[in-house]
Amino acid sequence: MKTQNPKARATALVTGASSGIGEVLAQRCAAADYDLVLVARSADKLQALATRLASQYGIRADVHAADLARAGAATALAAALKRQGRTVDVLINCAGVLQQGPFVDIESALHQGMIDLNISALTAMLSAFLPGMVKQGHGRVLNVASIAAFQPIPTLATYAATKAYVLSLSESLAEELRDTGVTITTLCPGITATQMLTQASGANQKLNALPHFLIGDAQDVAAQGLAACLRGDAICVPGAVNQAAVMASRSAPKWLVRRIGGLLGRRAL
Secondary structure, eight states: OOOOOSSOOOEEEEESTTSHHHHHHHHHHHHTTOEEEEEESOHHHHHHHHHHHHHHHOOOEEEEEOOTTSTTHHHHHHHHHHHTTOOOSEEEEOOOOOOOSOGGGSOHHHHHHHIIIIIIIHHHHHHHHHHHHHHHTOEEEEEEOOGGGGSOOTTSHHHHHHHHHHHHHHHHHHHHTTTTTEEEEEEOOOSBSSHHHHHHHHHOGGGGGSOGGGSBOHHHHHHHHHHHHHHTOSEEOOSHHHHHHHHHHHHSOHHHHHHHHHHHHHHTO
């Protein structure tokens, strides 16, 4: 599905756009007058979103249904856009998956699934699209990580590790690409009211008892993340509580960070 508009606009590509923070980021990009390339596995949800955003904001919205965890998916997506003459000005890597529970209780395939999507797919997307951005001399990238990237969290061990990878890679690239016209921003939200949280709460009733002030709003998270991306900030941590936690985790001794993470993991999660 595509909706044409003769006005030339920059294009934002959003992965994980069918729900959650990714869907809200797509809406925010449309409201900021970006044409869209929407990517996720669910073609039906993407089509509905593309139709709504194109009608509401008068932008062009293209849908590419793909499982980015599959080898070669990012390369195929980049090739398809090149054939269409599409140039990506803003790349938002939001596709991700979470499995919560004791490491030994989670099946090996589920651990691998988190690695394949949260790490391998994101890296492949960067490899597929960054060279073109550097060549054209401009571009913005927003990689969605998590506040879990800053400390080890029992019962979220693999998930937290994948997000730590995203943060480390993004910070390295932010420096590597300095003065190229291309910037890399890492969005590190805390617990956010999305379908992912709803699913996790269904499997773990403790999550339903979390204080409301610890749960972020997806609209606010997306707004802050996109603004930081367009400014070229290296890291965006929405929410004062989350910012305080990050400052504490980066300044405290590693053993203390590990103990606090363990306490939270055992009692809160």
